[in-house]
Amino acid sequence: MTASAAKVARQHRTRHWLRRGLFVAYGFLGYAFFYLPIVILVIFSFNDSRSVSKWSGFTLRWYEAMLQDHQIMVALWNSVFVAVVSTLIATVLGTLAALALERYRRFPARLFADITLYLPIIIPDIAMAIMLLAFFKLSGIGFQTWKVSIAGLRLAVPYSVIIGHVAFNISFVAVVVRARLAQMDRTLDEAAQDLYATPWRTFWRVTLPLMMPGVLGGALLAFTLSLDDFVITFFTSGAGFNTLPVRVFGMIRKGVTPKINAVSSLMLGFSLLLVTLALLAARGNEDRKIQMF
Amino acid sequence: MNDALRRYPALRAWLLLAPSFLWLLLFFIIPLGIIVVYSFLQRDVYGGVVWKWSLDNYRRVFDPLYFKTFLYSLWIAFLTAFFSLLFGYPLAYFIATRPEKTRNALVLALMIPFWTNFLVRTYAWLTLLRTNTGLINVWLMQWGLLDKPLPLFGNTFAITLGLVYGWMPDMILPIYAALEQIDHRLLEAAEDLYASGWQVFRRVIWPLSLPGVVAGTMLVFIPSLGAFVTPAILGGGKRLMIGNVITNQFLGAHDWPFGSALSVLMMAVMLLATLVYFRTGGDRAGQGGL
Numbered sequence: 001m002t003a004s005a006a007k008v009a010r011q012h013r014t015r016h017w018l019r020r021g022l023f024v025a026y027g028f029l030g031y032a033f034f035y036l037p038i039v040i041l042v043i044f045s046f047n048d049s050r051s052v053s054k055w056s057g058f059t060l061r062w063y064e065a066m067l068q069d070h071q072i073m074v075a076l077w078n079s080v081f082v083a084v085v086s087t088l089i090a091t092v093l094g095t096l097a098a099l100a101l102e103r104y105r106r107f108p109a110r111l112f113a114d115i116t117l118y119l120p121i122i123i124p125d126i127a128m129a130i131m132l133l134a135f136f137k138l139s140g141i142g143f144q145t146w147k148v149s150i151a152g153l154r155l156a157v158p159y160s161v162i163i164g165h166v167a168f169n170i171s172f173v174a175v176v177v178r179a180r181l182a183q184m185d186r187t188l189d190e191a192a193q194d195l196y197a198t199p200w201r202t203f204w205r206v207t208l209p210l211m212m213p214g215v216l217g218g219a220l221l222a223f224t225l226s227l228d229d230f231v232i233t234f235f236t237s238g239a240g241f242n243t244l245p246v247r248v249f250g251m252i253r254k255g256v257t258p259k260i261n262a263v264s265s266l267m268l269g270f271s272l273l274l275v276t277l278a279l280l281a282a283r284g285n286e287d288r289k290i291q292m293f
Numbered sequence: 294m295n296d297a298l299r300r301y302p303a304l305r306a307w308l309l310l311a312p313s314f315l316w317l318l319l320f321f322i323i324p325l326g327i328i329v330v331y332s333f334l335q336r337d338v339y340g341g342v343v344w345k346w347s348l349d350n351y352r353r354v355f356d357p358l359y360f361k362t363f364l365y366s367l368w369i370a371f372l373t374a375f376f377s378l379l380f381g382y383p384l385a386y387f388i389a390t391r392p393e394k395t396r397n398a399l400v401l402a403l404m405i406p407f408w409t410n411f412l413v414r415t416y417a418w419l420t421l422l423r424t425n426t427g428l429i430n431v432w433l434m435q436w437g438l439l440d441k442p443l444p445l446f447g448n449t450f451a452i453t454l455g456l457v458y459g460w461m462p463d464m465i466l467p468i469y470a471a472l473e474q475i476d477h478r479l480l481e482a483a484e485d486l487y488a489s490g491w492q493v494f495r496r497v498i499w500p501l502s503l504p505g506v507v508a509g510t511m512l513v514f515i516p517s518l519g520a521f522v523t524p525a526i527l528g529g530g531k532r533l534m535i536g537n538v539i540t541n542q543f544l545g546a547h548d549w550p551f552g553s554a555l556s557v558l559m560m561a562v563m564l565l566a567t568l569v570y571f572r573t574g575g576d577r578a579g580q581g582g583l
Contacts, residue, residue: 019490027387027399030380034406037417037458040428044420052420053431093313100309107303113310116317119325122567124519126536127556130543131324134553138327167320170313228410231521235543245412252416252526256423264413271409279401 038268045261052256062262072263075247077150081157082233082243083226086165091219093166094173095211101174102181120171128168129235136160136236143238156241164236165226172225173218180214216281224274227267332553342550350554359538359555366535367562369449370518373456374464377513378506380457381464385505386498388465389472400469407462415526418455422446422527447529455523460516464509471505472498511570515563535559 044052048059066072097117101110120128136142145156188210192202208215230245237246244267251260298305332350335343354360388399406414421428422445430442445451475498483493521536528534535555542552 023383023387023390026383030384030387031399031402033458034403034462037421038406038409038414041413041417041420051426053423053426053428093316096309097313100306104302104306107306110306113314116314116322120317120321122515122563123560124516124536124563126519126521126539127328127560128321130539130552130556131328132320133543134327134331134549135320135324163320167317170316174313224408228412230410230412245410248412248416249522252412252419256420256426260416261420264410264416267410267413272405275401275405275408 041261042265042268045258045265047258047261050257052258052261062258065259066262066266069259071242072244072247073151074153074155075242075244076266077153078155078157078241079227079243079245081148081150081155082161082165083223086162086169086226087219087223089162090166090169090173090222091215094170094218094222095177095215097170098174098177098181098214102178117171117174120168121175125168125229125231128164129232132160132164132167132232133235143236143241145241158237158241160236160238161233161241161243164232165229168229168232169222169225172221173215176218176221177211177214180211180217184210213281217278220274220278220281224271227270227274328553328556331550332557334550336548336550350551351558353551354554354558362533362538363535363555363558365532366518366520366559369452369456369520369524369534370514372449372453373460373517374510374514376453376457377461377464378510381461381509382468382502382506385465385468385472385502388469396473400466403462403465411459412522412526414459415455415523418451418458419446419526422451422454446527447531449532451527451529452520452524452532452534455527456513456517456520459523460513463512463516467508467512468502468505471502475501507570511566514566518563519559 044055045062046058046060047055048057048061049055097113101114101117104110141160143158143160145158146162148155148157184207188206189202192206193199197205228245229243230249233241233243234246234249237243242250244263248260248263248267251257251263298308331342333346333348335345335347335349337343354363388396388403391399419427424430424442424444424446427442427446429445430439433439434442479497479501480493483497488496519536520534521540524532524534524537528537539552539555539559542548542555546552
């Protein structure tokens with residue numbers, strides 16, 4: 001009886017470890033699937049040949065070529081400019097909207113406003129892109145540009161692109177900030193009011209600092225989405241305007257070269273920088289996680 | 294003014310909302326309205342529109358030429374959701390069963406590729422999959438495992454793989470959130486009652502993770518249906534999805550009314566999917582669903 005029980009237990013344990021091993025192996029494979037293509041992409045950006053599939057030695061020449069490519073540099077600064085401006089606007093607007101929807105439970109047309117704010121998240125970018133294209137063409141707003149000089153480059157950024165980016169970013173900022181507001185202790189606001197703080201003072205000294213991790217998280221998300229966007233920029237820019245993703249798309253259409261790998265690696269570097277920033281920002285937040293959904 | 298603001302909270306709420314609401318009204322709701330109206334109009338010979346109401350565009354959607362593409366897009370979106378679930382669920386389970394520190398690191402490790410540019414990730418697969426010069430075929434042939442290249446590119450396989458790669462984190466994260474919240478005592482209770490490993494999964498774990506599964510499926514299905522970049526790059530110009538056809542109508546063929554009708558139909562399908570999602574309680578994902 002006891003012998004057989006021990007046997008069963010042993011079998012049980014073996015199976016348990018086998019299952020665990022298989023599982024870890026699977027997890028490992030899963031992460032390899034996510035990372036290998038990116039790693040290979042970066043490796044071949046250093047390939048001393050025009051091929052992106054045969055390794056022929058280390059070089060930095062594709063990065064040099066990238067830095068000397070005027071169009072790529074313009075596209076890079078266009079991307080940054082659009083991302084910065086649209087993030088600033090979307091963060092302010094989205095945060096205000098979040099405050100309204102989270103702090104005021106009942107007011108006329110609240111549901112309508114709520115749905116309107118959610119729609120841009122649900123609707124696929126291709127639909128939003130053609131909607132905006134039709135709107136800009138029909139309304140006569142067109143694709144007029146905002147002319148700026150950055151880093152010795154003359155940029156002409158269509159307002160339509162910035163407007164489009166703000167339109168999809170407001171919703172994401174609002175969602176992130178609302179999540180933060182929902183977790184906050186409202187009694188702190190009330191305490192401030194009880195101590196005769198004016199509503200303004202309460203907002204600046206209590207509410208805003210407490211909701212800051214959410215605001216920062218929302219801004220970072222908006223910035224990332226804006227840098228990443230290809231479809232909406234492609235449709236709302238009129239002719240001849242490139243952000244980095246639009247430029248990369250054009251280059252891919254012409255053929256695959258390690259230069260594209262170099263530009264891609266640069267964009268990867270950007271993303272990693274942003275993730276790091278998000279983590280650092282989250283450090284100061286007691287939830288350890290930055291508010292992202 | 295100040296007095297009115299103090300007395301009417303609704304006024305304060307709407308003042309806070311006004312800037313973003315106006316922005317979205319002008320640059321989202323009105324454009325949406327334009328597309329809907331356009332879908333009932335007709336094109337003229339110059340690429341403009343004629344103000345004559347008709348359902349012709351919607352009839353044309355069912356023209357086999359376009360309807361096939363529509364069905365093909367639905368098929369791709371289904372395949373993408375299916376394979377994301379098939380491969381993503383075990384991965385979510387893997388993450389959820391690690392110790393807490395590892396768990397957080399693994400979730401972060403999943404987010405990093407997700408934060409990188411979608412176009413870059415698609416391009417990465419292009420360099421791997423291309424028929425004659427793609428790394429996978431080149432390597433397999435170098436090692437003598439193949440005589441002639443596998444058809445990895447410009448087909449359903451390539452598009453689905455690209456989409457699964459792009460959207461699978463959206464499947465994994467909600468499932469993980471649901472799994473993480475399962476009370477371990479429930480699993481122990483099931484085992485105490487002599488449930489086999491499979492039974493524990495089938496009768497306890499799976500039902501409890503269902504809200505995450507529904508949410509993940511939605512989050513993968515919708516963007517896959519509207520995909521434009523992936524088929525454009527990995528479809529090799531041979532396989533088109535509805536997103537590409539819409540693009541052609543707006544940028545190439547200049548038939549905006551028909552392009553609008555296609556978009557409206559696509560959005561209708563997505564809306565339907567969203568409604569199903571809310572009906573099945575997918576929105577409770579992450580709250581345990583108990």
